[in-house]
Amino acid sequence: MCHQSVGLIQSIIEKAGIPTTSITLCREITEQVAPPRALFVDLPFGYPLGAPNDAALQTRIILAALALLAETVPPAIIRDFGALP
C-alpha cells in the first residue's frame, strides 16, 4: 500500500508542475500505479535506500533516482538500480 500511496502522491506533485522521481521495491505495484519515474531497488520492503547507516550506498541510490529526472516522460519509466553489494 505504501507503493500505491507514494505513486499517487508523486503523480499529483508532477501534475502540479514539479518533476518527480521515486524508489520502488515492488515493480508489480509501481507498474500498475504508473507514476512518471521510478528506480527499482531489489531489496525487501522497508529498505528503500539500501541499508541503514550505509551513507555511501544510500547516496548512490539517491543519485541514480535523481538521474531519472533527465529522462523524458511520458511514458512512465521504471529503471533498475542494478546489482547491490
Place this chain on the structure above:
Amino acid sequence: MARLSDLKLAYQMFMKAYSYRRVDWLPGARLSKPLREARVALVTSAAYFKPDQPPFDASIRGGDSSYRVLALDTALSSLGIAHRSDAFDARGIASDKNLALPLDRLKSLVEQGVIGSAAPRHFSFMGSISAPGRLIGTTAPEVARMLVEDGVDAVLLTPV
C-alpha cells in the same frame, strides 16, 4: 527482492484482488535547471512524525491520509515512527531514519555541490492507505502546493 509473494497470505490475497488507483500526471514536468542548481525536497510514506506532532492514526478505516511537515533542520533521531503496517521490516528505518527520509544525505550532496539546495520543508505520510480518496483529493494536492510555494525544482519520494 520485494514481491507480493513475500507478504503474509492475507496481504497477498488482499493486494492481488485490490484494484490499484492511478492519477493522471500528463504531460509530465521537466527539470528546468541542472541538478547542481536545483532545490530538492523529500517525501516519504514511512509515517515519521516529530515529538510535537500527533502520531498517525492507525485506527482510521482505509488509512490515515494526513501528512506531517518536517523542516530541514529536523533532528532525524527525534522522529517517531507510527506505521500501522506489519507488512514490512521496520528495524532498518528504526535504526537509521535516512533509510527512508535521507535528510543527512541530501545536506551532504548540497555541501558537495551536487544538488543546488535542500527545500525548507519535507513531508511524511503513512503509506497504508487502502482508500486513497482523501489523499488524492485533499492532502497530496496540499503538499504539492507547499512544494510549489517553496520553489522546489524536483522531488524524491521513498516508500517503505
